[in-house]
Amino acid sequence: GAVVSQHPSWVICKSGTSVKIECRSLDFQATTMFWYRQFPKQSLMLMATSNEGSKATYEQGVEKDKFLINHASLTLSTLTVTSAHPEDSSFYICSARRGSLADYTDTQYFGPGTRLTVL
Amino acid sequence: TQLLEQSPQFLSIQEGENLTVYCNSSSVFSSLQWYRQEPGEGPVLLVTVVTGGEVKKLKRLTFQFGDARKDSSLHITAAQPGDTGLYLCAGAPDSNYQLIWGAGTKLIIKP
Numbered sequence: 001g002a003v004v005s006q007h008p009s010w011v012i013c014k015s016g017t018s019v020k021i022e023c024r025s026l027d028f029q030a031t032t033m034f035w036y037r038q039f040p041k042q043s044l045m046l047m048a049t050s051n052e053g054s055k056a057t058y059e060q061g062v063e064k065d066k067f068l069i070n071h072a073s074l075t076l077s078t079l080t081v082t083s084a085h086p087e088d089s090s091f092y093i094c095s096a097r098r099g100s101l102a103d104y105t106d107t108q109y110f111g112p113g114t115r116l117t118v119l
Numbered sequence: 120t121q122l123l124e125q126s127p128q129f130l131s132i133q134e135g136e137n138l139t140v141y142c143n144s145s146s147v148f149s150s151l152q153w154y155r156q157e158p159g160e161g162p163v164l165l166v167t168v169v170t171g172g173e174v175k176k177l178k179r180l181t182f183q184f185g186d187a188r189k190d191s192s193l194h195i196t197a198a199q200p201g202d203t204g205l206y207l208c209a210g211a212p213d214s215n216y217q218l219i220w221g222a223g224t225k226l227i228i229k230p
Contacts, residue, residue: 006161034217043125043207043223044162093161107152108218110161 002028004096006111013084014119021079021114023094029074030096034108035067038091050077084118091115122146123210125221132198133229140193140206140224148210151191152218153182156205165193198228 003026013019023033032051036044048069050056056069066088068080077096081088095108125142132138142151150169154162166175168184168191175182179202181194191210195202205225209218 004161041225043220045220046217049217091159095161107164107167110154110163113159113161115159 002026002096002098002107002109004030004094004109004111006092006094006114008114009112010115010117012117012119015085016083018080018082019084019116021081021092021094021116023077023079023096023111025075025096025098025109028096028098030077030098031074032097033071033077034095034097035069035077035079036093036095038093038113040091044093047079081116084116086118089116089118123208123219123221125208125224127224128222129225131227131229134199135197138195138198138226140208140226141190142192142208142210142221143190144210144219145189146210146212147188148212148219149188151184151188151208151210153191153193154207154209156207156223158205162207195226198226200228200230202226203228 005024007022034049035047037047038044046059047062048056048058050069050071052071052074058064066082071077091113093113095110097108123142123144152167153165156162166182171186171188173184179196183192205223207223208221
């Protein structure tokens, strides 16, 4: 099976600092990676779609200058939360898929998530 | 905007009982996936259904995709405490692969 890792698994930071979260596909090349945010007891909310070598596509309402996404290689995408504030505290999950966008049946493999707490 | 309505949002039943979770939409999906998520972890894929009317079984779990590919159900037979978790459905629209997520069903199986 395909494995996706995230680092760190949890982070606590002070308000105003920036936090970087890494998402890696360990045994396959991910043409596309997705970043989700999840509030307690709620479903996943897509933040952005990241294609290797190109700019990320952000969902409506997601500030691209605040949530910086870099998909520098086929196995690594990073999400940087800039100038974090307490309202940014959440569970951030990435997923990675291989295959082309035309392959609707291809599976997204999810990372374990990163718990961000901003004090 | 495509929506995927999942119900019930919360279900607490006794061990041994049966239950069904539903995901409904007015839109057609090319495929639909069911995930299970434990607290503090990412979702884990249970099954993908792609053909209208398709039925897939995973031990005591039965997944069905509606004939028109607009709805799906998850049926658990003789639920066990180990089935406790958050169950999420997610559909892939025709136009792209960004998944449309249901709100999730928090399932608690009491021993």
